[in-house]
Amino acid sequence: MASHAIEVKNLYKIFGPRGEEYVDVVKNGMGKTELNEKHGHVLGLQDINISMPGGCITVVMGLSGSGKSTLIRHINRLIDPTAGEVLYDGVDVCKMNESDLRAFRRNKTAMVFQKFALLPHRNVLENTIYGLEIQGVERRESEKRALGWIDRVGLKGFEKHYPNQLSGGMQQRVGLARALTNDAEILLMDEAYSALDPLIRVDMQSVLLELQKELKKTVVFITHDLDEALRLGDKIAILRDGRVVQQGTGQEIVLSPADDYITAFVKEVNRGRVINVETIMRPLSGNPEGLPLAAGTVLEAAARTMTGAHINAAHVVDANGRPIGAIDLQTIIAAMVTPTGHVARKAA
Ligand SMILES: Nc1ncnc2c1ncn2[C@@H]1O[C@H](COP(=O)(O)OP(=O)(O)O)[C@@H](O)[C@H]1O
């Protein structure tokens, strides 16, 4: 029953020579600053519990220094935990012996880096093939697979180009093709798009979403950018100072930020382009009124459709066209403009 899910359980990372000795004081409430000042150890991660469903994109978001890289590096055990577990298909990665770990890393995981990590003296094809070469895959087979992925990421015709002949976005496409060519179930992306220009970044997000529709990999995507998190994440976990402050869907986080820290994050979000009609619809009472709106329609699009049709009421329909809720223009506008305070929301 391999679901390809990753379960992070009670994970702690305390950097320093005697990290284990301080797990208990951290459990008893000592924070990052105090641990550093009193004991000279750095609290990297604290009691992390995140289920990352198989076949989904889980985004880990947080400011610089919040522990994102430390967390993702536990998943292929580039970092050993101080306490806790990282389960993949029920097996604790942290307990694997050396040869199991090597096989796990090589066959199950692929990383995409911010700095692309391309080999400068190898062309696009040779870079893409690199992992298969190491695995000893026969040349004709590896070339066929690599060329397929080069095509899929939109680099057909660039096979013989060298990294320094490519733009940043194109280099990142090579990084993605290389990761996909490995055919790994888990894709680990640590700020993979953070160095790209905004428009190219959105392009690359689209490439990933398009591929993911069909590939259904277990993707762990790290970013400090909320718009990127909302666009990509089936699920989002927000880290602060090494702990999870909120996790849930983008809709949940935008509509009910757990604290002031997250409220500050979501304040700048364009709610009309993030919140779906089914998130704010009310139950149907009587016959469905007005226009049908497909579930998944964002508020801005719904408002445009309804104002364009001079109609105030609508109903939301599921993929089979079955009515599942009712909505009106006023509710839509209110949800688009309401300040995103978690206090205000509770009072509502
Ligand atoms: N090898 C290390 N030794 C000591 N402290 C570290 C080490 N790696 C990371 N840290 C600390 O752990 C915290 C989290 O870092 P990191 O995971 O890199 O954050 P992020 O990726 O969110 O920017 C930071 O305070 C950082 O200084």
Ligand SMILES: [Mg+2]
């Ligand atoms: Mg980082």
